[in-house]
Amino acid sequence: MQVLKQHVPNYRSRRVHESSPCGRGVSKRLKRECRKYTYSHFFPDVSGGEIHPERGERSENLEKLSFRDELFDLFITQDVMEHVLDPAAAFREIARVLKPGGAHIFTVPLVKKAAKSERRAERAPDGTVMPLAEVQFHGNPIDEQGSLVTMDWGYDIAEFIDDSCGMSSQIIMIDDMKRGIRAEYIDVILSRKR
Template sequence: MSDPCDICAATHLDPVLEVSLIGLRRVHVHRCRGCGFRQVRPRLTVDQIKALYPSEYFDAASPVGYADYAREFQRRQREAYFLNRWLRGLGPAGRLLEVGCALGFLLHGLKRSGWQVQGVDASAFAAYYASTRYTVPVACATLEEAQFPDARFDVIIQKDLLEHVADPRAHLEETGRLLRPGGWLRLVTPNGEANLRPLLAASRAASATPPVLDQGHLSFFDRRHLGQLFEECGFRCHRMRMVGIVRGLRALGHLPGQRRFVRSATACDAETSVGEPAAVAERGTTGFDALAARIDQDIARRHRGFKNWPAYFHYHRAMKRLDSLPAWCEIGYDFECLLQRT
């Protein structure tokens, strides 16, 4: 193959696993002969990636995407609370960008704490929801398309994003361009082995259809791959931890429950060509109101009670800390990284 590995630039990548991407498109995960990095090849184009996430991705009734908004809202409010506390310890509130901001829950929390927030998300529905509900500006684009000026931001947040982009190295270089020197990048991305091992196990079991890669991940990193990529893209790694240890142990097969991470392609929509971006664009904002209203209700229904108190936030964080370990053990579900632009 001529398109070199993102980590080591080797040009030989071998197919190791056929998967159905969100039940929509059959692709092959390849493994680099040089460094073992695994990635979907050939790379999807930006338009192909965008077509994987129409507004249905945000619909709780849809079989794809994520669903529990009330819980996600609470989770992101807690995250905003602690992120603001930590960042304020370093200096005054400045400009903060979240790439892949979805419905803007985190930015909403940070905006209330005085941050000048900006979001980027390729989903038109996400941009619509964040701007109408929270007056949070969201560019409906990829980071590269958004074309922000150099060194524009003091802080950039990227949660569960790097594994979705077509070219992680180019994406991190662009992220570095947008951060001021000394600025911070908080990045969360899955443990690639925890993502792939359930699918590899399922594909070994006799099955006519490939397993579904439900979340649409395209790259599968380990700690070494991430460390090299960060350094070469101009970041100093201040902290890297594994979080979600119990979930990671299940996915890796060290605890029961690995099969929960896999469903077969037969269980979802028929394999079709991915909806073309034009079809998504044509839909415009029609139907967004109904979906947005449903999400509002969902959030309002649960946005009461002790789970919204800071005391609960602290309790919850203490519990989460018990479910995290240093990155070298590589048994958790996600890598949580704190990086500084050099």
Template structure:
């Protein structure tokens, strides 16, 4: 048989419901590494995008009307539905709080937003690239309103017992503690991995957030295009009057 005539079969293909484009679609992956290759053929979302939006839809009904901020977004899956949405990116050399390339320039470790500015704060695979995740989490909790939540993804390594710092920033210089690792960045460049999170991740998150509970959502459901490694979605809710309360979309009116 002429090899040029052989039609390559996808590693995985199925139909289901996509929470990112809210449609019945076909999901397909040409690779066994589903995390970055199991696409929705309609909106090009990948598993962690879809899992995060499933959590938003299931746990935060009416979230579209909330005051939402997204740090370093690489897609429009949140902004296309949100009625009150802002986004930020960090650009070295740009004044914090100013507008850069259509987004606000912010350092998630030291933001310029006022206290209690948002109902929801969203990050996708950001925390493994910051030098001080403790400061980032504390800052996010500061800018959340009581009863609001940080909804996010970050790779939790199943083979690492204790979280480890991979790089430090000392006097403006990067000090590598392990062999440097990089992830692909939205602009086509590379992002340095500064932390690898292990089994103690939720304990650290709780400590950094002020000793509040951390929800970890795990799911494998190909009917929703959700199946991949490192696909947890984490939720940290800001207490209201000393206690956590149910999400109330009526308060957004």
């Protein structure tokens, strides 16, 4: 929220989409405060743009979004991009659906720090998922089994985003105990569509 307030102070009136909200914290606040807020989850068995029959929530695959070009001012993902099998495609799609000057603000654990980012899993030509490292899962708000970690990101994520889709990115780290902000993986990445 601090990055949002500093870099997109008019976020409440902007068209915002959040992928895979967790149902608490920032997600709840965005839903409550932003008049033009929408969200989606990835349901592998539901086509993009369709509504999950039991959950009543929109399904979207970040690698192939069903939204039209230049629809959103702001795209939010919180701890999602380390679970995408083709992150270059996902960053291209997010850039495509952002309006010029729009922003993708997201969190992702930068576990590699200054070392080069590494893939942990990839999609084989037949569509199956091939682990490249010890299999690791993180929590998932819609699947109690969790989400497979596919990337161990480092600070080179900013260059990866630029190479993938041309968005310029900055990594923002806030350490402010007056606001209760201190953690090892506290980085927020702000990518802007030129």
